Amino acid sequence: MSMSSNYGPPKPEEDMIKLIHHAINTGVTFLDTSDVYGPHTNEFLxxxxxxxxxxERVQVASKFGISSQDGKMQVRGDPAYVRAACxxxxxxxxxxxxxxYYAHRIDTRVPIEVTMGELKKLVEEGKVKYVGLSEANASTIRRAHAVHPLTAVQMEWSLWSRDLEEEIVPVCRELGIGIVPxxxxxxGFFAAGPKMFENMAQNDFRKGMPRFQPENLEHNVHVYEQLSKMASRKGCTPAQLALAxxxxxxxxxxxxxxxxxLENFKQNIGALSVKLTPEEMSELESYASADVVKGDRHMxxxxxxxxxxxxxxxxxxx
Structure with a gap:
């Protein structure tokens, strides 16, 4: 997403293609995009x-369902739209x-069985291999899975965004569905803390996120500070620790x-070598528990x- 939109202006295409090639040659096999990134330009990239x-060396995921009408976000999951978007x-x-292929958001006007029915047809026609949902609740996941098996559910999940753990994670594991955080x-906050705002572009949508508003950021910076201290003890970066x-x-x-x-990509790969004990996992979670963090996770x-x-x-x- 950040290569084409949302986190400031689009990045130079040639540079981004080189980075994608480097990722694949390093061993990355899963690329995630969406028709709304750009919009459209990230899929072209x-x-x-x-x-x-x-x-042939990668699995490509894309998403549908978020469209913009007169500058306002609209979610659609009706069959005609699903097919046209695919x-x-x-x-x-x-x-x-x-x-x-994911439903990027759930159209609450359309029964999930109807959306899934069209996705099932796309699978049968060979246009889609596997189906997923993004930001769907446990009931929606169950209903969708009954129409056609879900391969993955994509949700926001990090040290300070853990609202899916009580219901979503258990139902995915019960049904054998992968989880894509x-x-x-x-x-980016766990990588740079408040410094990430120093050179942030005017059109970076993170500026509008509740947790980054001044009254909340002043409080939430303590999460980053504690993360940084543990990272120093572990000999890794805060971002690697959060990813680990x-x-x-x-x-x-x-x-x-x-x-x-490229440097951030290398750091992300390095997170795979960071090992955490159960005690360290619990300590990390205490830094960003729901009663500690201020502001909603999403705008x-x-x-x-x-x-x-x-x-x-x-x-x-x-």
């Missing part, structure tokens, strides 16, 4: 980067099949830290999993 035989993404990616480094904590959640957890810088909480219930299938009129 991934498509270009995978030319020359690299496509076919458009295939063209931009220049691929015959998307390995993992986004923003595992706290949207996610890696220790289980083999069914595949975090997707984003970066636009659009209305579209997160806690508000993702959809109507019953019996209410749907095509």
């Amino acid at each position: 991934i498509g270009k980067a995978l030319k020359g035989g690299l496509r 076919e458009a993404s295939l063209k931009r990616l220049d691929m015959d099949c998307i390995d993992l 986004y923003s595992p480094i706290g949207r 904590w996610i890696h220790h959640q289980g083999d069914d957890v595949s975090p997707i830290p984003g970066t636009t810088k 659009y909480m209305g579209s997160t999993w806690i508000h993702s219930d959809t109507p019953p299938l019996s209410s749907w009129k095509a």
Whole structure:
């Protein structure tokens, strides 16, 4: 996402393609994009980067469902939109099949069975290999999985965003669904702390995030300070420590830290060698417990999993 949008202006295409190539040659096998990143331009970027035989070396995930109407975000999961979005993404990616295709957000006007029904058809047609949901609650996950098996659920999960642990993680493990944590480094905060704001672009959407508002940031900086102290003891960076904590959640957890810088990518890879004891895991969690952190985890909480219930299938009129 950050290569093309949201975290400031788009980065130079040539540089980003080199970074993607370096990631693949280092051993990364999973690339995550969405039609809303840019919008659209990130899918074009991934498509270009995978030319020359690299496509077969990676699993590509994309997403649909978030569109912009008159500058306002709209979520759609109706069958016609699902199909049109998939076919458009295939063209931009220049691929015959998307390995993992997510509903980026849940359309609460459409029964999840209807959205999943169209995704199932796309699988049967060979346009999509596996299906996932992003920011869906436990009930929605169960209903969706009953229509067609879900391969992954993508949720925000990090030291200070742990609201999924009580319901979402258990239901995913019960049903055998993988978990893909986004923003595992706290949207960059665990890497740089308040310094990340020093050279931040005016159009970086993190400036509007509740946890980064002055009245909350002044308090939340203590989380970073404690993280940094433990990182010094462990001989790693704060970002590596935060990412290692996610890696220790289980083999069914595949975090997707984003970066636009080679040095940060190398740090992320280095997190795999950071080992944590149960006592250290508990200590880390105490730094950013729900009663410690101030501010919501997202600026659009209305579209997160806690508000993702959809109507019953019996209410749907095509």
